[in-house]
Amino acid sequence: MSEVVSYRRQGVIGVITVNYPPVNALGHAVRSGLLAALEQGQADADAKVLLLLCEGRTFMAGADIREFGKPMQAPGLPQVIDAYENCRKPVVAAIHGTALGGGLETALGCHYRVALASAKLGLPEVKLGLLPGAGGTQRLPRLTGAQKALELITSGDFVAAPQALALGIVDAVDAGDDIKAVGLAFAQSVADEGKPVRRVRDLSDKVEAAKGSDMFEQFRAGLAKKARGLFSPFKCVDAVEAAFTLSFDDGMKRERELFTECMASPQRAGLIHAFFAEREVAKVPGLAKDTPVRDIDSVGIIGAGTMGGGIAMNFANVGIPVTMVEVKQEALDKGLAIIRRNYENSAKKGRISQAQVEERMALINTSLSYDDFKDVDLVIEAVFENMAIKKEIFAKLDEVCKPGAILASNTSTLDIDEIASATQRPEDVVGMHFFSPANVMKLLENVRGSKTSAEVKATVMAVAKTINKVGVLVGNCHGFVGNRMLHKRGAEAMALVNEGASPQQVDKVLTDLGYPMGQFAMSDLAGIDVGYRIREERRKAGETVEASWMDKLVEQGRLGQKTQAGVYKYEDGSRTPIVDPVVEQIIADFRAEQGITPRAISDQEILERCMYVMINEGAKILEEGIADRALDVDVVWIYGYGFPAYRGGPMFWADQLGLDTILAAVKTYQDRVGGAQWQPSPLLEKLVSEGKTFADL
Numbered sequence: 001m002s003e004v005v006s007y008r009r010q011g012v013i014g015v016i017t018v019n020y021p022p023v024n025a026l027g028h029a030v031r032s033g034l035l036a037a038l039e040q041g042q043a044d045a046d047a048k049v050l051l052l053l054c055e056g057r058t059f060m061a062g063a064d065i066r067e068f069g070k071p072m073q074a075p076g077l078p079q080v081i082d083a084y085e086n087c088r089k090p091v092v093a094a095i096h097g098t099a100l101g102g103g104l105e106t107a108l109g110c111h112y113r114v115a116l117a118s119a120k121l122g123l124p125e126v127k128l129g130l131l132p133g134a135g136g137t138q139r140l141p142r143l144t145g146a147q148k149a150l151e152l153i154t155s156g157d158f159v160a161a162p163q164a165l166a167l168g169i170v171d172a173v174d175a176g177d178d179i180k181a182v183g184l185a186f187a188q189s190v191a192d193e194g195k196p197v198r199r200v201r202d203l204s205d206k207v208e209a210a211k212g213s214d215m216f217e218q219f220r221a222g223l224a225k226k227a228r229g230l231f232s233p234f235k236c237v238d239a240v241e242a243a244f245t246l247s248f249d250d251g252m253k254r255e256r257e258l259f260t261e262c263m264a265s266p267q268r269a270g271l272i273h274a275f276f277a278e279r280e281v282a283k284v285p286g287l288a289k290d291t292p293v294r295d296i297d298s299v300g301i302i303g304a305g306t307m308g309g310g311i312a313m314n315f316a317n318v319g320i321p322v323t324m325v326e327v328k329q330e331a332l333d334k335g336l337a338i339i340r341r342n343y344e345n346s347a348k349k350g351r352i353s354q355a356q357v358e359e360r361m362a363l364i365n366t367s368l369s370y371d372d373f374k375d376v377d378l379v380i381e382a383v384f385e386n387m388a389i390k391k392e393i394f395a396k397l398d399e400v401c402k403p404g405a406i407l408a409s410n411t412s413t414l415d416i417d418e419i420a421s422a423t424q425r426p427e428d429v430v431g432m433h434f435f436s437p438a439n440v441m442k443l444l445e446n447v448r449g450s451k452t453s454a455e456v457k458a459t460v461m462a463v464a465k466t467i468n469k470v471g472v473l474v475g476n477c478h479g480f481v482g483n484r485m486l487h488k489r490g491a492e493a494m495a496l497v498n499e500g501a502s503p504q505q506v507d508k509v510l511t512d513l514g515y516p517m518g519q520f521a522m523s524d525l526a527g528i529d530v531g532y533r534i535r536e537e538r539r540k541a542g543e544t545v546e547a548s549w550m551d552k553l554v555e556q557g558r559l560g561q562k563t564q565a566g567v568y569k570y571e572d573g574s575r576t577p578i579v580d581p582v583v584e585q586i587i588a589d590f591r592a593e594q595g596i597t598p599r600a601i602s603d604q605e606i607l608e609r610c611m612y613v614m615i616n617e618g619a620k621i622l623e624e625g626i627a628d629r630a631l632d633v634d635v636v637w638i639y640g641y642g643f644p645a646y647r648g649g650p651m652f653w654a655d656q657l658g659l660d661t662i663l664a665a666v667k668t669y670q671d672r673v674g675g676a677q678w679q680p681s682p683l684l685e686k687l688v689s690e691g692k693t694f695a696d697l
C-alpha cells in the first residue's frame with residue numbers, strides 16, 4: 001500500500017483514503033495507490049460498497065500540474081478511472097473542498113457522488129490551456145446534458161455543491177462538515193438499499209436528447225469573441241461534441257487526441273507558467289516565511305478620487321473599515337457617490353446583494369481632518385503625482401499616525417525613498433501601487449524603499465492576499481517594474497507614429513498579440529491629460545521634453561474617453577475607439593512641422609519595437625535587482641496590463657522566442673533608432689552568450 005492512499009474496511013464499507021497534501025493532486029504515487037487500494041477493496045469479500053475520500057483540505061484538486069511536460073508514468077489517470085468505473089461493487093465518492101479537473105473526473109468514474117454543501121466542483125483545465133483529459137468531456141455531458149457541460153468545460157468555472165446537485169453531477173449534498181461521516185452514511189445507504197453499480201458511461205438519455213442539434217456550431221460562434229486568440233476552448237467543444245457523435249470508447253479516444261494537441265501547445269506552457277508564477281511571487285526571496293506581520297484592522301486613504309475610491313472599495317469588500325480624507329467636502333461626496341454607483345452596478349449584475357452594498361458603504365467613512373488617522377494601522381496616499389505634495393502629506397502623517405502604522409503611497413512612478421525622507425519612520429514607509437480601476441485590476445505592486453522593514457514588506461504582501469490582489473514586491477526606481485517598461489513601450493509607439501505608422505496600426509499589433517487593448521486606446525482610457533501634466537511638470541522642473549502630437553490633442557480638449565475624444569473618438573455611452581480623421585491630420589501636420597517624411601512601417605517592426613524594448617528593459621530591471629525574478633516581471637504584466645497569460649508573460653514569451661532573436665533585434669534598433677532604451681542589456685547579452693534563458697536565472 002502506498003503511503004498516500006490507504007484501504008481500511010468499516011463494517012461493510014471499504015474505505016479508500018487519499019492523503020497527499022497540499023491538495024491531494026493526482027501525482028503518480030496517488031494514481032498507483034488508488035489502483036492498489038481498489039484491488040484490495042475488490043478482493044475484500046466483506047466490503048459491499050467502496051468509499052473514496054480524501055484527508056486534508058480538499059478532495060483531489062486535479063492532476064499534478066508539476067508533472068506536465070515530463071513523461072507521464074503509468075498508470076495514467078484514464079486507466080485508474082476506468083478501473084473504478086468497472087469495479088463490480090458500487091463505488092461512492094465523497095467530496096469536500098474543491099473537486100477539480102482530474103479529481104472531479106475520478107469522482108465521475110465512481111458510481112455515486114455525495115458532497116458537503118461547502119464543496120466546489122469544476123473542470124478548470126481550460127485555464128491551463130488544456131481540456132479535461134480523463135473522461136470529463138465524455139462523462140459530464142451524460143449527467144448534465146450538452147449545454148451545461150460546454151459552459152462548465154470551456155469556462156473552467158467552479159460550481160457550488162447545491163448547484164452541482166441540481167445539475168445532476170452529484171447525487172446528494174450534506175450540510176455537515178465531516179466528510180468521512182457523511183461519506184460513510186451515504187455508502188451505508190447504498191449498501192442497505194442494494195443500489196447497483198451505475199456507470200456514468202452507460203447513461204444515454206442526455207446524449208440522445210442532443211443528437212443532431214446544431215448547438216455545437218452555435219456554441220463555437222459564441223466562443224469566438226470570448227476566447228479570442230485561445231486554442232484549448234475550441235478543442236473542448238470538439239471533445240464534448242464527440243460524446244454526442246461517437247461511442248463512449250471512441251469518444252474517449254477522441255478526447256485523448258485533442259488533449260494531446262492541447263498539451264503540446266505553447267499556450268499550455270504559458271498558462272501553466274502563469275499559474276505557478278502567480279503563487280511564487282508571494283514567496284519573496286530574502287523575506288523569511290515567518291516574518292511577523294502587523295494586524296491591519298483599519299485603513300486610512302488620502303484622496304477620494306478614482307484611485308482613492310477604488311482602493312477604499314478593496315478594503316470595504318473584505319470587511320475592513322476605511323476612512324477617506326479629502327481637502328473639500330464636495331470631493332468626498334463625489335468620491336462616495338462613485339463608490340456607491342460601482343457597488344450598485346455590481347448588485348445589478350448579481351455579483352453582490354443589495355445588503356452587501358449597504359454593508360460595504362457603511363464601512364467607508366469620510367473626513368476632512370488627518371486627526372481621524374490617529375488610530376489606523378495603514379494609510380494609503382492616493383493624490384496627484386507631485387513629489388512636493390506627497391512629502392507634505394507624509395510629514396503630516398508622521399505627526400498624526402500612531403507608532404507602527406504603515407505609511408504607503410499609491411504613487412505609480414515616484415521615488416519611495418524621497419517620500420520616506422519626509423518622515424522620521426522610513427522603515428514604515430512603502431509603495432502600494434494599485435492599478436486602475438483599483439477595485440478591478442488584480443495587481444498590487446508593493447515597492448520597497450531602501451529602509452522599509454522586513455515586517456512592513458511582509459505586511460503589505462499579506463494585505464495583497466487579504467484584499468484578493470496578486471502582490472509583487474519590487475524595488476524603487478522611476479516607474480518601478482510595470483510603468484518603467486510601459487514607458488519604454490509608449491515611447492516606441494509614439495516614435496512609430498511619428499515615423500509613419502497610425503495609432504490604430506500600432507494598437508492592432510498589440511491586440512493581435514493578445515493585449516485587451518492597444519497603447520493608444522489605453523491612453524484614452526487612462527486620460528491623455530495624465531501624461532500631459534507629467535510632461536508639463538518635467539518641463540517646469542527644467543527638463544527638455546520632446547514635443548508631441550499628443551500635447552496638441554490635449555490642448556484641443558481631447559483628453560480621451562472622458563471627453564469622448566482623444567487619440568480616437570467615442571460615441572455616446574460607447575468605449576469603442578473610432579479612428580478620427582481630425583487626429584490623423586494633427587499627426588500629419590506634426591510630422592510636417594518636425595520635417596519627418598512618413599514611411600510605411602511593417603507590423604513586425606511595430607511588434608519588435610514595442611515588445612523587445614520592454615524585454616530589454618525587463619532584463620535591466622533584473623540586473624538592477626528591481627525585480628527578483630523574471631516571473632515577477634511576468635506576473636506584473638499579466639495582472640497589471642493584461643499581457644496574455646497564455647503567452648506566460650513578456651519574459652517567458654521572450655524565452656520561447658529565443659533570447660538570441662531578441663538580442664539581434666535590439667542591436668538592429670540600437671543602430672537604426674538609437675537611444676538608451678536600445679542599449680542592449682548586459683544580462684541579455686550574457687544569457688545569450690551562455691545559451692541560457694531568463695528562466696535559468
Ligand code: T1G
Binds near residue numbers: 061066105
Ligand atoms: N498540481 C500541483 N500542485 C498544485 C495543484 C495541482 N493541480 N493545485 C494547487 N497546487 C499547489 C499550489 O501550487 C500551491 O503550492 C498549493 O497547492 C496550494 O495551492 C487530467 C489534466 C486547488 C483551488 O487546475 O485552482 O486535472 O505554493 O495556493 O488558493 O483532466 O490551487 O504551497 O507550494 O492555489 O487554496 C486541474 C489548480 C489540473 C486546480 C486551491 N486542476 N489549483 O487554491 O491554494 S489539470 C486545477 C487551484 C487536470 C485532468 C487535467 C488551487 C486550489 P505551494 P493554492 P488555494
